[in-house]
Amino acid sequence: MPTTTAPVTDVVDRLERTSMLDPVVNGLRSLSQKVLAPQGVRDILHGVWLGHPLHPMLTDVPIGAWTAAAVLDVVPGTGIGAGTLIATGCAAAVPTAVSGLADWSELHGPHQRVGVIHAAANVIALGFYTASLGARMRGRKARGKMLAFAGFTAMSAGGYLGGHLAFRQAAGANHGADLPDLFPSGWHDLGRLDEFPDGAPAKRTVEGVDLLIVRRGQHVDVLSNKCSHLSGPLSDGEFTVEEGQGCIVCPWHGSTFRLSDGGVEHGPATSPQHRLETRVTGGRLEVSLAGE
Ligand code: FES
Known part of the structure; x- marks a missing residue:
């Protein structure tokens, strides 16, 4: 048509x-x-x-x-x-x-x-x-x-x-708002915990949804990989520490998100990243939507 x-x-x-x-x-x-x-x-x-x-x-x-x-x-x-x-x-x-x-x-x-x-x-x-x-x-x-x-x-x-x-053009919109609608319910395996680099971002995809994974020792944080500002790939960004908090810096315009809760430390983003629940079972990292 x-x-x-x-x-x-x-x-x-x-x-x-x-x-x-x-x-x-x-x-x-x-x-x-x-x-x-x-x-x-x-x-x-x-x-x-x-x-x-x-x-x-x-x-x-x-x-x-x-x-x-x-x-x-x-x-x-x-x-x-x-x-x-x-x-x-x-x-x-x-x-x-x-x-x-x-x-x-x-x-x-x-x-x-x-x-x-x-x-x-x-x-x-x-x-x-x-x-x-x-x-x-x-x-x-x-x-x-x-x-x-x-x-x-x-x-x-x-x-x-x-x-x-x-x-x-969706300037100013939250580009990560659809994650809860897209992410499949239940726990999903992302691989062996020790295969993720220490203190550096990594990316995994669950049924088409890209995730950012940052491991520090035995602690691991998983956020939506699509930056809420304009969909930049956070896994190509840089891990940094701001006021004692581990953060990820978006490679496109520098928005900085706390890994602990996905909150915005610095703009231009104003909406937080979705943070997923994690657990380690038999040495393997699993994730699910928070609050499920
Ligand atoms: S897309 Fe991430 S800061 Fe613009």
């Missing part, structure tokens, strides 16, 4: 493949890596402390304030309210953009191409709304409204692209 997509989706799909945007993407990525270099700052901006990406939550404030201002702008006698909402949206747009920049800098190329246009639309929106505020303060109400509606149009385009990034 032939498949059809909305024309606007076709345009955005083409945007993902437009390598002409790459010089801008590369420049912005290096800038973000310099400006947002400290890991602690990046973790706050990603939302590691929240267990959820921070950026989508922050976008509610400018989008909500500017949308409400658009409604007030068509209601007579509500100019002060509209101006207050526009100023609120402008102030909230700054931390929203910074958190988005941190997330964007740790995405794949096709995400980043769409993300650059998403950011440009929102910067244009902010410019229009700032100019609208200026016009309102000078008493030029009609011009202020016109500029605000131009800002609303740009913001809507930016919002559409943000939706494409989140829902079509």
Whole structure:
């Protein structure tokens, strides 16, 4: 059966493949890596402390304030309210953009191409709304409204692209959420315990589900191998110790997960890895879903 997509989706799909945007993407990525270099700052901006990406939550404030201002702008006698909402949206747009920049800098190329246009639309929106505020303060109400509606149009385009990034390209989604649905019930043999390297990651697959195994002496931890950030293979990553805790570092964007509980030590991931139950029977390592 032939498949059809909305024309606007076709345009955005083409945007993902437009390598002409790459010089801008590369420049912005290096800038973000310099400006947002400290890991602690990046973790706050990603939302590691929240267990959820921070950026989508922050976008509610400018989008909500500017949308409400658009409604007030068509209601007579509500100019002060509209101006207050526009100023609120402008102030909230700054931390929203910074958190988005941190997330964007740790995405794949096709995400980043769409993300650059998403950011440009929102910067244009902010410019229009700032100019609208200026016009309102000078008493030029009609011009202020016109500029605000131009800002609303740009913001809507930016919002559409943000939706494409989140829902079509799954940036910010938990890429490991399906493990409990995919992993077969019961205990599964992974091999002799002593065949796993000591202090180094290894990979085994149970009915199509890839697992990360890290053995330290007689102790062994097993996590889902697919990084919750963007599905990077954790078994190709590096074992490290952070504040006395054994951790695995994803080879793609450096997310760091504790082996003891799968929790996120450092982003860009914000969702933990699934950790499986282990037992050793007759010298062989077995795993099952936790809580079974
Ligand atoms: S895939 Fe991005 S940090 Fe793992």
